[in-house]
Amino acid sequence: MNILEKITNDKRTEVNLRKQLIPIKQLEQSILFERNTISLSKKLKASNTGIIAEHKRRSPSKQVINHNLNVFDVAKGYESAGVCGMSVLTDGKYFGGSLDDLLTARASCHLPLLRKEFIIDPYQIIEAKAYGADIILLIAAILTNAEIKQFSELAKQLNLEVLLEVHNVEELHKSIMPSLDMLGVNNRNLKTFEVSLETSKKLSNLIPEDFVKVSESGISSVEAIKQLQPFGYKGFLIGENFMKTNNAGESAKQFIENL
Numbered sequence: 001m002n003i004l005e006k007i008t009n010d011k012r013t014e015v016n017l018r019k020q021l022i023p024i025k026q027l028e029q030s031i032l033f034e035r036n037t038i039s040l041s042k043k044l045k046a047s048n049t050g051i052i053a054e055h056k057r058r059s060p061s062k063q064v065i066n067h068n069l070n071v072f073d074v075a076k077g078y079e080s081a082g083v084c085g086m087s088v089l090t091d092g093k094y095f096g097g098s099l100d101d102l103l104t105a106r107a108s109c110h111l112p113l114l115r116k117e118f119i120i121d122p123y124q125i126i127e128a129k130a131y132g133a134d135i136i137l138l139i140a141a142i143l144t145n146a147e148i149k150q151f152s153e154l155a156k157q158l159n160l161e162v163l164l165e166v167h168n169v170e171e172l173h174k175s176i177m178p179s180l181d182m183l184g185v186n187n188r189n190l191k192t193f194e195v196s197l198e199t200s201k202k203l204s205n206l207i208p209e210d211f212v213k214v215s216e217s218g219i220s221s222v223e224a225i226k227q228l229q230p231f232g233y234k235g236f237l238i239g240e241n242f243m244k245t246n247n248a249g250e251s252a253k254q255f256i257e258n259l
């Protein structure tokens with residue numbers, strides 16, 4: 001079993017437990033459930049930097065990144081750095097995140113917030129809305145075409161935007177549909193953890209113009225962004241490069257100043 005299969009198996013177990021603890025009806029009564037969401041795709045289109053900064057404590061590929069920062073400071077720091085949006089890892093077992101991190105980020109800033117999660121069940125999309133997200137991530141590698149359609153349409157009904165993540169041509173072809181807002185190319189292979197910016201370059205011209213293009217993972221320099229912009233990328237998802245420092249917000253600020 002590869003790591004992605006392991007993560008999704010565990011996720012199914014986790015979601016089934018969560019459903020028993022907090023029924024959907026209860027999530028729908030969260031104060032955050034009825035709120036105006038903030039568009040990330042619009043911000044990216046209007047920006048000439050396009051940074052989406054991530055809160056990530058650890059990962060299966062890097063083990064520990066940083067356990068000493070708190071979400072409150074990180075969210076505030078990213079916001080004053082001038083990022084376009086923030087991504088919050090909510091997976092606990094493999095990334096050390098939680099829905100509480102998302103809630104804290106929501107309370108700390110007015111940035112568009114992406115729930116970074118392995119979504120395999122509509123329940124998690126209701127959760128995303130109830131805990132303060134504006135955007136959900138859907139990962140093509142773990143979903144069928146029918147699931148991508150069902151999940152993205154549910155997200156749209158809830159006024160959430162959808163970032164669909166692909167890593168190769170097959171995933172891209174099976175995923176293109178009008179209910180998506182942004183198409184993310186993950187430079188990291190989630191099965192082997194190999195990272196290459198070439199992945200974004202190779203897939204860029206296969207992504208229809210109507211989607212905002214986002215390049216994800218392994219971005220650690222301004223030069224990388226300069227290389228990707230001519231391929232039409234408007235969004236750049238950066239985690240480790242900011243989170244490995246002792247002040248993620250400050251590090252994002254300096255990065256953006258050099259762009």
Ligand SMILES: O=P(O)(O)OC[C@@H](O)[C@@H](O)c1c[nH]c2ccccc12
Pocket residue numbers: 054056116117118139165186216217218219237238239240241
């Ligand atoms: O820390 P990096 O290399 O800058 O990567 C951030 C982000 O792209 C990465 O965390 C990510 C991209 N897609 C994912 C799917 C699940 C978990 C994590 C991810």
